[in-house]
Amino acid sequence: xxxxxxxxxxxxxxxxxxxxxxxxxxxxxxxxxxxxxxxxxxxxxxxxxxxxxxxxxxxxxxxxxxxxxxxxxxxxxxxxxxxxxxxxxxxxxxxxxxxxxxxxxxxxxxxxxxxxxxxxxxxxxxxxxxxxxxxxxxxxxxxxxxxxxxxxxxxxxxxxxxxxxxxxxxxxxxxxxxxxxxxxxxxxxxxxxxxxxxxxxxxxxxxxxxxxxxxxxxxxxxxxxxxxxxxxxxxxxxxxxxxxxxxxxxxxxx
Numbered sequence: 001x002x003x004x005x006x007x008x009x010x011x012x013x014x015x016x017x018x019x020x021x022x023x024x025x026x027x028x029x030x031x032x033x034x035x036x037x038x039x040x041x042x043x044x045x046x047x048x049x050x051x052x053x054x055x056x057x058x059x060x061x062x063x064x065x066x067x068x069x070x071x072x073x074x075x076x077x078x079x080x081x082x083x084x085x086x087x088x089x090x091x092x093x094x095x096x097x098x099x100x101x102x103x104x105x106x107x108x109x110x111x112x113x114x115x116x117x118x119x120x121x122x123x124x125x126x127x128x129x130x131x132x133x134x135x136x137x138x139x140x141x142x143x144x145x146x147x148x149x150x151x152x153x154x155x156x157x158x159x160x161x162x163x164x165x166x167x168x169x170x171x172x173x174x175x176x177x178x179x180x181x182x183x184x185x186x187x188x189x190x191x192x193x194x195x196x197x198x199x200x201x202x203x204x205x206x207x208x209x210x211x212x213x214x215x216x217x218x219x220x221x222x223x224x225x226x227x228x229x230x231x232x233x234x235x236x237x238x239x240x241x242x243x244x245x246x247x248x249x250x251x252x253x254x
Contacts, residue, residue, distance in 0.1 A: 008105035010054040010126070011097060011175065012047055012074075015089040016040055016112040017061040017082020029218055030112045031066045035228050039218060041071040042115035042231070048073040050122035051108075057097060059089035087192050091182040094175065103176025106130070109195050110170040113218040116230045117170070121211045125170055128209045135173035135204075137196050138211035139165040165208050168215050171195040173206070 016030050025032055030040040044056070056077035060067055067079075080093040090109055094101070101107075106129055110117070121138055128136040142164040150156040171194060173181075181198040184190075192198040196206045214230045216223060 008102050008175075010051055011101060011105060011107045012051065012054050012056045012170075013059065013090055013093045013107060013109045014043065014047070014056065014112050015059045015082065015086050015093075015109070017059050017064070017089050018086070018112075025221075027066060028061075029224075032218075032224060034115060034218075034224060035231050038071060039115050039224075039227075040067075040112050043110070043112050043117075044072055044074070046115060046117055046119065047110060047122070050119040051126070054108075055100075057093045059083075059093050086194075087182060087185065087198065090195065091179070091186060094179040094182065097175070098179075101175045103174060105175040106172060107175050107178055108170040108172045109178075111217055114169055114215055115218070116227055116234065117168075117215045118212060118234065121215065122170065125172060125209050125211075128207055129172035132207045134206050135171070135177065135196070135199055136207040136209050137171035137194075138168040138215060139208045140168065140211055140213050141165055167194055167196060168211050168217075169194070171206070173199060177202075177204075 018030070019028055030043075031038050034042055044058075047054070047056070052074075054074065054076075056072065056074040057080050058072070058077060059080050059082040062081045078096070080089070080096045082089040083092050094107070106126070108122075108126070108129075117138070125136055125138055142161045144161075146159040146161050146164065148156045148159055173195060177199065178195060181202050182192070182195070185192050185198045185201055190198075190201050192201065199206055214234070216227060216230065218224055218227055
C-alpha cells in the first residue's frame with residue numbers, strides 16, 4: 001500500500017515564506033544554521049524519511065534568494081509563491097496542485113520551523129488521517145497553568161486547562177476539504193492561524209493525535225539551541241534522523 005493508502009496520493013505542503021522577525025536574526029529562521037545545516041534542510045529530511053514517495057509543495061517568498069534546491073531530498077517537488085500569511089501560502093499551494101490532486105488525496109501541512117518532529121509521530125498521524133473522515137493533527141495536552149492577561153501585563157484570570165491542547169504540525173486533511181475550508185475562510189474574512197481552525201469554521205472537528213513535546217517550533221532565539229539539544233538527544237535514543245547528503249533533484253515551478 002502506498003503512503004497515502006487506498007484513497008490517493010500524499011502531498012506535503014511546507015510554508016517557508018515567513019520572515020521570522022521574532023528571532024531578531026539577519027535572515028529568516030528557516031535559513032538559520034542548526035547542527036550544521038539550515039533549519040529547512042532538517043525539516044525536509046525528517047519528512048522525507050517518513051514519506052519518501054510523497055509529493056512536496058514548498059511555499060517560498062517570490063524574492064527568496066537564499067533557497068538551495070540541494071536541500072530538497074524529494075524526487076517529486078515544486079515551489080509555490082508564499083502569501084502574506086500562512087493561510088494564504090497554503091491556500092495558494094493547494095490551488096497550484098489543482099490539476100493533479102484529487103479531492104480524496106491526503107495533504108499534510110507542516111511548519112518549516114519544526115525540524116524535530118519524529119518519524120514515529122509522522123507515521124502515527126498519517127494512520128489517523130486515513131481513518132478519520134475529517135482530518136487529524138499532532139497536539140499535546142496543555143501542562144502548564146494558563147493565565148489570561150488584562151491587556152496591561154496583569155493577570156485577569158486563570159484559565160482551566162482541562163481539555164486544552166497545544167496544536168502542533170503536521171496537520172492533515174483531504175485535499176478537497178482543506179481547499180474548500182481555506183477558500184471559504186479567505187472569502188469570508190475569517191482569520192485562521194492553522195489549517196484545523198479553517199476546517200473548524202465549517203462546523204467540523206478534526207482529531208487530536210497526541211505527539212511528542214519535543215516537536216518544538218523555532219520562534220525565539222533560545223529555541224535554536226534547544227532544537228539542537230533535541231536533535232542530539234533524539235539521535236542518542238535512536239529516533240530517526242536524516243544525514244547531510246541528499247541528491248539535488250529538479251523542481252517544477254522554478
